[in-house]
Amino acid sequence: MAKKKEKVVDSGLDTIKSTVHHHSEFFDTLVELIPARFYLPDETERKWFPGLSKAQKARAKRKTTENLKKARRDRLDPEKSALTTLDLLKQKIEKEKKKLSNVVAEDDDDDDDDESEEETDGRKAKSDSVTYEELRQRLHRKIDELKGGRGGSERPRSHEKRKKIVPNKRKREKTVEEEEDKAKLDVEEAAKDLTYGYVKIDDDEEHGKGSKKRRLSKSRELERALKLEAAKKDPEKGEVIAKKHSWQAATSRAAGIKVHDDPKLLKQSIHKEKKRQEKNAEKWKERVEGQQKVRVEKQQKRSGNIAERIEQNKQRKIAKREKKLMRPGFEGRKEGVINDGK
């Protein structure tokens, strides 16, 4: 019975071994398909980086081309053995094992390779995990430092604000009344000092429109502006007047009313107006002259045409009369007796 069991167990073990073997063969073939430079990490130093000088760059380039050529030659050389990915991988694993064993030999002086391997694996795992956690803690510490050192801004933090604070519902009924009273007080206080935008009601007219009837002519305004300037220069009250006027002017300008207080600008605009008037007067004169000319020309032409027509009519009549007397042998109208006696 035991033997049978052993046999069953043995055959079970055998099947497991064969399946494992099949699997490993499959993976080996897969790995061999991948070229080594893609599968295994490249351990050569990166000799090229953007900060190299021209000469250094040229040297690096030459080296890489040489390496390429050499590698190609070796690959296609039948004498040299081609190392497949699998072989390189195995080499790498052996190297690592040796390294670990050396490390362990230094620390523990343990000869048993298997045990040391396990221990190193375990320790490696432990050291990995320790360093991993340590790293994570360090990272968090750094983040906090950076957060603190930045200087608190009043910018609303989005993730903090998103948590809605729902007050305890039972207590709400008591506090609602208190809050109502508070709100009323605040509102009353605030309402004392509120100013709103303009609202038009039909009753009051805006002051701007009312005073439009009293618009002075520009010359009058100029006089006023000059008077104002003179008043400003007055030694006694000049400052006062100047300040008051500037504030008044600024306020009314801000409200949209036009204030004419600069004599220079007023002079300019008066000058412009004069020029415009002159120009218009000239244009009018020209127009009138032109009309006259046209009229005169037309009249002349007309009278000329009339005179011509009269002339032509006369000539036609003469010609008609003369035609009757154009008999053969005669030269037209009698001009008197041939022998007149003179």
Place this chain on the structure above:
Amino acid sequence: MGRFKNNKKGRVNVKPIAMKKNNQANVDHVTGDKIPKSFVFSRTKLPASVKQLQMDLRKLMLPYTALSLKEKKRNTLRDFLNVSGPMGVTHFLMLKKTASALSLRVARTPQGPTLTFKIHQYSLASDIAQSQLRPRCPPDLFKNPPLIVLSGFGTQELHLKLATIMFQNIFPAIDINTVKLSTCQRLVLLNYNKDTKLIDFRHYSIRLQPVGVSRRLRKFVEKHEVPDLRNLQDVSDFVTKAGYGSESEGDEEAATVTLSSDLGRVNRGSTKSAVKLQEIGPRMTMQLVKVEEGLCSGGIIFDESENGDEKIAKKKQNEDGEEEEGEEGSEEEMDEDLE
């Protein structure tokens, strides 16, 4: 549109978008007043976040502003002035970033006073939208000009009075008889703090919600979402279940209004509705620093640093005891009394 004068220096390269679309009326058809229009621009190069702030300000001033105003390096203030005449632009908002400070200048064309504000802090509209759970932007939010509310400015100090008048005139006036409630959708709030002399600038969108209706019913009517009736025996349970009001309903007893007419489907006239404000748009903390008589020129009639100068002058007076400094000090004292 009017023809622009070609400056001798160079052509005007300002291309406001109003040229291509329907020309906006200069004069409001209803009230007969001139509608104030504005340009928001900067003459210097701006860093990216300040450019976004400029864009936010432009959106704020919609619809009476040039949304895609293109300015070139060689455009001077003169060019903008020349264009603003025929186009009926009344206000300039200029941003300027120097090494020390970011400043906003609000000026009235053509000769008007210039108020210079120093911006201490600002937040962009996109930041504010990110910080909110449900940012709200209905499609026609920027089709109508905003309302403006100024708080804490008072009527005593001249420069503050000037600032209120300036801001009141940037936005067109509302005509009570003809205004539609649905056009009042935005609000600009300016709050002056006497102690720190800082002005808070906020921009909200207005929303009306009926009061006294349980939350479930309100949501159902507004959104037409089919409610979850799994746990209820009967539809009457859904309608009559005593639900908690919204969190802030108790606080806003004062913020309810009685509408004169219906607004939308939900808010019925002659019933109470709550006014809810949700912040959009940029947020700024600024300080009025300078007031100049002309457009970025002219005499300075108010200067925040004057108070500092007075102190320096007085110190000199104490140290040297010269007559000249004494006179200066007395003059400035006189000015202080006047202001």
